[in-house]
Amino acid sequence: MPISSSLSARLGPGPAPTAAPARWGPYARPSEPRRSGCAKASRPSLRLEPETARLLGPGRRAESGGLSRGAAAPAPTRRRLGDPKKSDQKTDPKPAGTNPEPIQEPRVEEGRGCGGFNFLCALAGHKEAITGISMPMGSDKLYSGSADGSVRVWDGKSGKCVDVIKMGGKIGCMITHDKWVFVGIPKSVEAWNINTGMKLSLQGPSGLVCSMTIKDGMLFAGTADGRIMAWKFPAKDINSEPVAILAGHDHHVISLAVSATRLYSGSLDKTIRVWDLKNLQCVQTLSEHKAAVTSVLCWGQKLLSCSLDKTVKAWAASESGDLQLMHTHSEEHGVRTLFGMHRPGKTPVLLCSLHKRSCVRLLDLPSFEEMGTLSSKTEVKTIELAQGPSWLLFTGDGAGELKVWTWASQDEELAPNTGAAINVC
Numbered sequence: 279m280p281i282s283s284s285l286s287a288r289l290g291p292g293p294a295p296t297a298a299p300a301r302w303g304p305y306a307r308p309s310e311p312r313r314s315g316c317a318k319a320s321r322p323s324l325r326l327e328p329e330t331a332r333l334l335g336p337g338r339r340a341e342s343g344g345l346s347r348g349a350a351a352p353a354p355t356r357r358r359l360g361d362p363k364k365s366d367q368k369t370d371p372k373p374a375g376t377n378p379e380p381i382q383e384p385r386v387e388e389g390r391g392c393g394g395f396n397f398l399c400a401l402a403g404h405k406e407a408i409t410g411i412s413m414p415m416g417s418d419k420l421y422s423g424s425a426d427g428s429v430r431v432w433d434g435k436s437g438k439c440v441d442v443i444k445m446g447g448k449i450g451c452m453i454t455h456d457k458w459v460f461v462g463i464p465k466s467v468e469a470w471n472i473n474t475g476m477k478l479s480l481q482g483p484s485g486l487v488c489s490m491t492i493k494d495g496m497l498f499a500g501t502a503d504g505r506i507m508a509w510k511f512p513a514k515d516i517n518s519e520p521v522a523i524l525a526g527h528d529h530h531v532i533s534l535a536v537s538a539t540r541l542y543s544g545s546l547d548k549t550i551r552v553w554d555l556k557n558l559q560c561v562q563t564l565s566e567h568k569a570a571v572t573s574v575l576c577w578g579q580k581l582l583s584c585s586l587d588k589t590v591k592a593w594a595a596s597e598s599g600d601l602q603l604m605h606t607h608s609e610e611h612g613v614r615t616l617f618g619m620h621r622p623g624k625t626p627v628l629l630c631s632l633h634k635r636s637c638v639r640l641l642d643l644p645s646f647e648e649m650g651t652l653s654s655k656t657e658v659k660t661i662e663l664a665q666g667p668s669w670l671l672f673t674g675d676g677a678g679e680l681k682v683w684t685w686a687s688q689d690e691e692l693a694p695n696t697g698a699a700i701n702v703c
Contacts, residue, residue: 504527605644
């Protein structure tokens with residue numbers, strides 16, 4: 279896969295890794311402790327409901343143009359990603375043929391409860407929906423992938439786009455593991471090492487790769503034809519074939535999550551499948567959702583799932599080991615994406631992106647009480663937390679806008695020149 283010749287030079291070793299804010303989500307870091315078949319001969323075509331079909335349409339064109347700290351915790355170093363300097367307020371015309379684009383000046387946001395987050399800036403450049411965000415541990419670069427077929431590389435200090443990598447097809451998802459960035463595109467997963475610049479291409483999918491996760495040296499990728507591909511990683515060959523194929527879903531597998539012994543897959547076919555990681559066999563199918571399952575998320579020994587049926591469901595293992603539905607939280611709109619993070623000494627926070635709505639709702643767990651909202655231009659497709667001490671949260675929406683947020687405790691005032699002040703709940 280062609281990658282800009284300048285990328286390897288820019289992907290040098292970053293600062294020494296330091297402890298990151300605790301987070302939990304579909305793509306867990308291996309350093310975090312975790313608590314902890316079904317093949318069909320053929321897959322008939324599934325008639326999608328209008329709401330489900332909307333998820334598969336092209337992204338909208340863009341308009342022109344953490345965690346609270348405990349009492350004993352040291353104050354984090356604030357990263358002013360994209361803070362404008364006087365010299366940045368006027369931008370010289372960009373020479374023809376160059377990719378990097380200057381960041382827009384942070385705009386003033388409407389004051390509203392944001393559950394402890396403050397808006398820093400918006401990174402403009404993508405022309406369609408952002409489908410993946412990655413900031414690897416120890417790196418000073420931020421990566422964003424889009425349905426416009428490009429990966430943009432942003433400088434973590436200036437907030438400027440320093441490279442644009444054309445992937446040759448729509449990007450369905452992106453994750454980070456250790457020093458690797460994985461990008462799901464039609465018919466392959468492309469991976470590169472941010473330290474060495476080494477590139478791998480994992481072959482096997484027949485369509486778009488829509489979701490990924492990695493566990494115990496195995497990379498799993500959910501695809502548009504309903505199958506889940508599994509590769510040993512790191513792979514020995516530059517072009518590697520899957521070592522296993524998990525079949526059972528009838529349509530796109532758009533979310534994957536892992537626990538200590540299980541892989542969970544959410545699909546547009548309205549089901550969640552539970553796979554044993556030892557033998558890669560399906561051991562349970564959850565069919566309680568009434569519309570497309572859009573996101574699954576491990577929370578300790580529990581599983582959270584959301585759907586276009588306007589619910590978030592919480593599951594827990596019974597004595598037999600099977601998952602049972604424990605609680606259903608209802609929303610006024612369908613829920614598109616789930617993401618979670620821990621606040622030291624306090625209860626976790628669940629971030630829920632609402633389908634066809636320009637906001638992310640923040641919910642306290644396990645009460646599901648609303649803490650506030652984060653705004654966006656359109657529906658937020660992906661949410662990510664920086665791996666490191668930066669305390670930055672990123673949201674990417676269907677218009678191609680990448681927003682940067684920072685956590686602030688209730689009694690903390692914003693540092694000067696960090697963008698707009700937002701009311702903190």
